[in-house]
Amino acid sequence: MKEKLTISEMAKLRGMTTEALRHYDRIDLFKPQYVDPYSGYRYYSIFQYEILGTIKELRQIGMSTHEIKQYFDQRNFKKSLDILKTKHAELLSKVNELAELEENIREKIVYLGEVNRDDELHEVSFREIKSRKLMTLHEKINTNLELCYGVLRLESMLTEKAPILASNRLGIIIEETDIRANRYEEPSVIFVVAKDRAKIQEQHLKIIPGGLFACIRYNGELLRNRSESLKKLTNHLEETGYHMIGDALQIMQVDITITDNPNEIMFEIQVPVEKKASLNL
Known part of the structure; x- marks a missing residue:
């Protein structure tokens, strides 16, 4: 086990692509913790795994990188809870829309199957x-x-x-x-x-x-x-x-x-x- 991880190692550890990590670095969302003073090579710390895991989960629930940066800005319990409540309400609205769309399409498939009778x-x-x-x-x-x-x-x-x-x-x-x-x-x-x-x-x-x-x-x-x-x-x-x-x-x-x-x-x-x-x- 080691503390310093290359970009490939961190990406593999979290099931992400190296390009995603490079993008997070460019927009100052998630940056490597160490920079080798001689080679300039950048390393992540294993102790950053939790932050990266949180970013991955927030992306999965539909938050943009801009929203995630706001989430991490001066975090506290109330702020985080309020943001999650807002995102949950948005997800529920999307779930209801998808449920309505699924119901309509299902009804139409059943209907078209029944109507297709030349006799x-x-x-x-x-x-x-x-x-x-x-x-x-x-x-x-x-x-x-x-x-x-x-x-x-x-x-x-x-x-x-x-x-x-x-x-x-x-x-x-x-x-x-x-x-x-x-x-x-x-x-x-x-x-x-x-x-x-x-x-x-x-x-x-x-x-x-x-x-x-x-x-x-x-x-x-x-x-x-x-x-x-x-x-x-x-x-x-x-x-x-x-x-x-x-x-x-x-x-x-x-x-x-x-x-x-x-x-x-x-x-x-x-x-x-x-x-x-x-x-x-």
Whole structure:
């Protein structure tokens, strides 16, 4: 065992690179304790191991070299504790952000795995869907240009991480009166389905009650190509004894964030329905 260590020996002892130690030396964060008066060669002391270990740990919790220099400047118990508390709060915030991001990505992976079924395209199905909160500007969209700017405005109102990428949450509202009048390509209001915990200003909030929905999926564009699917859906309702009881939702299922193939772009139309009352003769 020896007291004086070369830069390579100290770096190896602490599992660091020699370049890191040279950088700490240049910025006066951690300097060798001894300088040979004849050769000018610099040596660290084994007794400096604790300081270097502290620097390494502070770097691991995300402190910059500038913050670490402040940490070592005239240290005392209270100052060190306050700095660590501040850094802990920052780490907790990052952990929460990462947890939210992980949750969103996990949900999208599960969703995309379920939606990738060609046998469900262009077929009407009935599904119970829970109540949803929509965030909307209550402005009708006439063109793809207006759609782009409308989506940007909605995204700016969200505080989530990676909120609507491939998320089954972006869509438009098709008014019941337009469907009944066979006006399938009328301008529509865009929306984003909000998370349950999201806080939405009242003027941008629309509640969609839970219940039974008739659904049909198709490939095409958001503001076009829905006429055929709406006709098929409404005909199916008439044949099976159901009727609409509210506005329909057209929701993006697979979009350009996932694929460049236009044939893979997918939407689902969801129409709230109920069974017609039977007549007792």
